[in-house]
Structures are given as C-alpha cells and as structure tokens.
Amino acid sequence: MLIISPSITLPESELVERFLRADGPGGQHVNRTESAVELRFDVINSPSLPEEIRIRLLARRDRRLTSEGVLVIQARRFRDQARNRDDVRERLVEVIRGVLVPPKKRVATKPTRASKERRLVGKQQRGKIKQARSRKPDLE
Template identity: 90%
Template sequence: MLTISPSLALPEPELVERFLRADGPGGQHVNRTESAVELRFDVINSPSLPDEVRERLLARRDRRLTAEGVLVIQGRRFRDQARNRDDVRERLAELIRSVLRPPKKRVATRPTRASKERRLAGKQQRGKIKQTRSREWSSE
C-alpha cells in the first residue's frame, strides 16, 4: 500500500514495477544486475483516485503520461534496486500530492495607471530609436 495522504492510498496491485539494467557507474556489476526500476500506474482506470484528482493529473500534460493514461516513472538514480524502488514510489506520491488540492482561481486585475504610462513611455523610446536608424540609412 502506497500512502499518499491520510485519506488516499494506492493498493499494491495498481502499481506495476519492472526491473531493468541501469546505465551509469557501477563497473561490471551494472551489467549483471537489474537495479533500475520502471513504475507504471494506470491513472485512467484506477479505482483509488477520486475523479477530481484524476482530472487534474491528466490535465498536467506530463511527458511521463502515455496516450493510454498510464503514468511511467523510471528510477535509476541509485546503484541499488531497493533505493530506486523507494525513489520512484516517493516521486509518484509527490506527483499525486501536488494535484490533491485544486489550484487557486486567478483574480483578474487591471493594470495601474503608472504601469500603463511606463509601457507607453517604453514604446515611445523604442520608436525614437527606430526613427533615428531610418534617418541614418536614408542619408547615405
């Protein structure tokens, strides 16, 4: 059971782990052991996720999310399989925790008079610079 929050936990059967050979440091040992971990979690078909959390997770447009709605997280940070396994599980939990609360609604504000004046002054300055350039070219 992977605990996300006091009210949300993912049962083990929903987490599919695959072990593969990792690249990187480790010498000959790295060629013989499968220390990298690939964790797959089916976001769309998970009965454990509340609908709002599922929608926010799918709306993130994360590159680790496949077209079928399966979240794939790879862990090859460490040289040992157990640490990589804990790492990918914690990263999945953090990702789900980040979408548990709905994002705050943006309150539309109007630009201040000073900011409008600064913008217009900047535009005038830029226009003057461009005008001087055109005069230089025409006189040659």
C-alpha cells in the same frame, strides 16, 4: 499499501513494477543485475483515486503520462534495486501529492492608468531613437 494522504492510499495491486538493467556506474556488476525500476500506475482505471484528483493528474502536461493514461516513472539513480524501488515510489507519491491542492483561480486585473501612460511614453521614446537612426544627413 502506498499512503498518499490520510484519505488516499494505493494498494500494491495497482502498481506494476518492472526491473531492467541500469546504465551508469557499477563496473561489470551492472551488466548482470537488473537494478533499475520502472513503475507503471494506471491513472484512468484506478479505483483508489478520487475523480477530481484523477482529472487534475491527467490534465498535467507530463511526458511520463502515456496516451492511455498510464503514469510511467523510472528510477536508476542508485546501484541497488531496493533503493531504486523506494525512490520510484516516493516520486509517485510526490506527483500525486502535487495535484492534491487545487490550483488557485486567476483573478483578471486591469493595468492602471499610470502604467498605461508609462508604456506609451516608453514606446514613443523608443520610436524616436529608431527614427533618429534611419535619418540620412542632408548634403548641401
């Protein structure tokens, strides 16, 4: 059981783990052990996630999310499988907790009159500088 928040928990049956060989440090031992962990979590078909959280999770532009709605997270930071397993689960919890709080609505604002005037004055000054560059000296 993976605890996300007091109201949301994910059962082990919804998490699919696959172990693969990791690259990186470890000497010859790394060629014989499958210490990297790939965790797959089916966001679309998960009965444990509330609908609004599922929608927010799917709306994220996350490259770890497949087109079928499966979140794939890999961990190969550590040399042993158990630590990578814990790491991948912690990262899944962080991703889901990141969408628990709904984003704040953007309040549309208008620029102040003074800021509009400052912008226009700046544009005029910049235009004068550019015009001065292009003028050719009068030859008499």
